[in-house]
Amino acid sequence: xKSGHILFLTWCIALGAATNASAAEQSDEGMVSSRFSLQGxxxxxxxxxxxxxAQYVRDLSQPGGLSTNWSGKxxxxxxxxANYRFNDELTGVAQVISRYRYDGSYRxxxxxxxxxxxxxxTLNLRLGRLGTEFYMLADSREVGYANLTVRPPPDYFxxxxxxxxxxxxxxxxxxxxxxxxxxxxxxGRSPETTAxxxxxxxxxxxxxxxxxxxxxxxxxxQVRLSHDQIRFxxxxxxxxxxxxxxxxxxxxxxxxxxxxxxDSLGVVYDxxxxxxxxxxxxxxxxxxxxxxxxxxxxxxxxxxxKITPYLGYSKVKSTPIEFxxxxxxxxxxxxxxxxxxxxxxxxxxxxxxxxxLDLKAQVDWMHGSPRSVxxxxxxxPAWDGNMTVFSLALDFIF
Amino acid sequence: xxxxxxxxxxxxxxLAPWIQAEADMVVVVNARSGVERLTQDDVxxxxxxxxxxxxxxxxxxxxxxxxxxxxxxxxYRVLVNKDLPEINAYWARLIFSGKTSPPYQAKSAAGVMxxxxxxxxxxxxxERSQVDARVKIVLELEP
Numbered sequence: 225x226k227s228g229h230i231l232f233l234t235w236c237i238a239l240g241a242a243t244n245a246s247a248a249e250q251s252d253e254g255m256v257s258s259r260f261s262l263q264g265x266x267x268x269x270x271x272x273x274x275x276x277x278a279q280y281v282r283d284l285s286q287p288g289g290l291s292t293n294w295s296g297k298x299x300x301x302x303x304x305x306a307n308y309r310f311n312d313e314l315t316g317v318a319q320v321i322s323r324y325r326y327d328g329s330y331r332x333x334x335x336x337x338x339x340x341x342x343x344x345x346t347l348n349l350r351l352g353r354l355g356t357e358f359y360m361l362a363d364s365r366e367v368g369y370a371n372l373t374v375r376p377p378p379d380y381f382x383x384x385x386x387x388x389x390x391x392x393x394x395x396x397x398x399x400x401x402x403x404x405x406x407x408x409x410x411x412g413r414s415p416e417t418t419a420x421x422x423x424x425x426x427x428x429x430x431x432x433x434x435x436x437x438x439x440x441x442x443x444x445x446q447v448r449l450s451h452d453q454i455r456f457x458x459x460x461x462x463x464x465x466x467x468x469x470x471x472x473x474x475x476x477x478x479x480x481x482x483x484x485x486x487d488s489l490g491v492v493y494d495x496x497x498x499x500x501x502x503x504x505x506x507x508x509x510x511x512x513x514x515x516x517x518x519x520x521x522x523x524x525x526x527x528x529x530k531i532t533p534y535l536g537y538s539k540v541k542s543t544p545i546e547f548x549x550x551x552x553x554x555x556x557x558x559x560x561x562x563x564x565x566x567x568x569x570x571x572x573x574x575x576x577x578x579x580x581l582d583l584k585a586q587v588d589w590m591h592g593s594p595r596s597v598x599x600x601x602x603x604x605p606a607w608d609g610n611m612t613v614f615s616l617a618l619d620f621i622f
Numbered sequence: 623x624x625x626x627x628x629x630x631x632x633x634x635x636x637l638a639p640w641i642q643a644e645a646d647m648v649v650v651v652n653a654r655s656g657v658e659r660l661t662q663d664d665v666x667x668x669x670x671x672x673x674x675x676x677x678x679x680x681x682x683x684x685x686x687x688x689x690x691x692x693x694x695x696x697x698y699r700v701l702v703n704k705d706l707p708e709i710n711a712y713w714a715r716l717i718f719s720g721k722t723s724p725p726y727q728a729k730s731a732a733g734v735m736x737x738x739x740x741x742x743x744x745x746x747x748x749e750r751s752q753v754d755a756r757v758k759i760v761l762e763l764e765p
Contacts, residue, residue: 265718305718317720336720345674345681355719363719370715397673402663404673441672443663496703527708576707579689621714 259309267368269299269375269617278603280590280613282375285326285385287419289601290613297324299375299617301366303335315340321366326419335366335388351392354412356433358384359503360448360490368619372499372534372574374586375615377521379538379568380503382599385418386454389433403442410435414454422602424465430457435486444495453485460513462558474555476512484509497527499534514562515598517542525574532574539567540599564599566592566609580621588613646750647697649761652742655680660745660760666701668745670712671722676743684725685737685746693731697747700763 272294273280279289282298289298301323308316319336338352357363362384365376391412398405411434420426435452460479463469471478488505504520521538542564547556572586592609600607649665651657657676660668667673674682687693689706698709713724728734731752738744739756746757753759 263717265714303718307723319718319720338720340720350720357719361715364715367714367718370711370718399673404667527705530705530707576705579707579710582707582711621710 261307262304263307263622264302264304265367265369265619265621266302267299267617267619268296269368269615270294270296271299271374271613271615273614274612275607275610276604277606277608278597278600278611280378280611281382281599281601282378283382283384284599285387285418286324287326287328287422287425287601299368299615300324303366305336313342315342323366326417326425333387346397347395349392349394353388353390353415354393354410355388356384356386356452357408357410357437357450358386358435358452358486359450359488359505360437360446360492361501367621368584368617369580369582369621372501372523372525372532373536373570373572374584374617377523377536377538377568377570378599379540379564379566380505380519380521382540383507383517383519385416386414386428386433387416389413390415391433400440401442403440403445406439406441408436408439420461421465424461426461427458428456431455432457444493446490446492446494448488448490450488450490451485453483455481455483457481460511462513470555470558473552474512474558477555477558479511479513482510484511484514497532499523499525499527499532512545512547513559515542515545515559515564517564519564530576532576534572534574536570537567538570540564541566542598560595560597562598563595564592566590566596566599572615582619584615584617584619586615586617588615647693647700647747647763648750648753648759649745649747649763650738650753650757651676651760652738652744653756653758654742655744655758657745657758657760662701662761662763665745665761669698669701669725671716671724674722681743682745683737683741683743685734685744686725686727687731687734687747688727688729691731693747693749697763700765 271290272292273290274292276291279291281289286298301321303319303321305317305319316339317336320332321335322330322332324330334353336353336355338350338354341349355363359381362381364370365381389412391410393408393410395406395408414428414431414433416428417425418428432455435450437448437450439446439448456479462477463471485508486505488503490503493500501523506518508516517540519540521536523534523536525532525534542562545559568588568590570586570588572584575583577583590611594607594609596609597603656678668682669684676682695706698704698706716722726737728737734746734748738746
């Protein structure tokens with residue numbers, strides 16, 4: 225827990241910096257903006273649920289989650305970013321983030337580290353470590369201050385365990401009609417490990433990720449279609465989890481060189497005080513470990529002065545895999561660990577205390593089937609698929 | 623003097639600076655930029671970092687008024703009906719995902735004029751009374 229203490233100390237310093245930001249403002253330097261900048265973001269969040277029959281997690285990279293005791297672990301994090309501008313066309317960016325990890329520690333990770341080349345204002349190329357996007361708004365899903373809700377809806381974003389890749393991306397923007405059309409393509413290899421079960425992690429390193437999207441921005445509207453896919457390099461640790469050589473008996477459970485595909489549609493309407501978000505996604509797997517799933521969410525928010533109340537609904541449902549009749553029952557039951565069938569209604573408010581600090585409160589009412597075990601951790605036989613989660617979060621940038 | 627005209631006069635005194643201030647902000651570019659007119663959508667795209675290029679192909683270099691002056695908040699309210707915390711949240715998303723940078727943040731009103739005068743692609747927003755030969759009005763903001 226030592227790193228947890230360091231994390232807490234860092235928050236205190238950062239919060240101090242955030243609240244003193246206006247006092248620290250520099251005098252006018254004239255024209256030349258400095259080449260180097262250091263900025264950060266963080267969230268101090270606490271949450272609890274109303275049941276000990278399963279643990280609520282922010283996403284499946286987390287090995288454990290919430291119970292009926294207030295806990296700061298799933299949402300609290302801190303990030304620090306340095307930018308260096310070599311010239312008008314070339315910028316270097318490095319970001320370090322400390323948050324609750326697959327191994328239960330808060331060891332800081334290098335989440336972004338890239339060189340960005342902008343040959344003209346419509347084209348940019350980035351090379352290095354890049355945050356994964358997959359879904360609209362997802363490349364900033366750890367930046368609480370940039371987001372409306374306490375956390376990205378887990379029914380939708382919870383399966384995104386890929387945070388960053390080592391590779392490149394290229395994006396281009398062109399005016400079309402009264403709006404802008406923007407396309408992005410990326411490819412890279414994962415350097416990450418994720419949580420597979422409470423005490424078992426899965427090495428994703430070397431896995432190939434490729435994808436891209438098309439955005440159309442017009443006035444208050446932004447619409448995105450995206451496709452991403454991953455080819456796993458390393459075996460899923462299912463033998464370790466089950467304690468015997470199950471892969472020898474059921475080769476289709478192997479994940480090596482198998483693709484998983486993620487398609488999504490995102491629509492955002494953002495005009496004055498009104499914000500609406502709608503996203504739909506479909507995930508399909510070439511392996512027999514994970515059930516294919518569909519998910520979606522919608523959020524409506526309306527700012528009244530410094531307070532922005534919001535209401536949202538999210539849903540995820542997966543389709544059980546059909547095995548040949550001769551398949552042993554215990555093998556056919558393995559993908560049921562990836563079964564999702566639940567929906568969540570959430571209600572909350574964001575209070576913009578000052579220009580770099582907000583406070584959010586949120587309640588999530590999750591309702592689902594007792595067999596909906598994929599989105600949660602450490603479910604017990606008492607798990608009935610229903611849970612209420614209470615959350616408070618203080619988000620800041622500095 | 624009856625009470626009503628006096629009240630109306632007092633109300634006029636209170637409202638006059640507001641009405642005048644709201645009506646008098648203009649979007650300007652460097653006088654040598656070759657840019658004649660911009661639409662409100664063009665200005666939104668430039669200041670929100672969506673598309674920072676003038677129709678001629680020249681790169682647009684936006685500048686913000688200092689945060690402690692009322693102009694900045696008023697500009698974003700008129701342009702996109704957003705408060706400054708919302709604008710900051712918008713930029714936090716782009717900054718921390720390694721995308722476009724926010725407009726150059728001037729430290730004083732004089733700094734804005736300097737930026738506008740020195741960069742051919744500069745674009746900013748100022749009071750109409752500040753307009754001089756170094757800049758050219760490309761959009762009048764309707765309050």
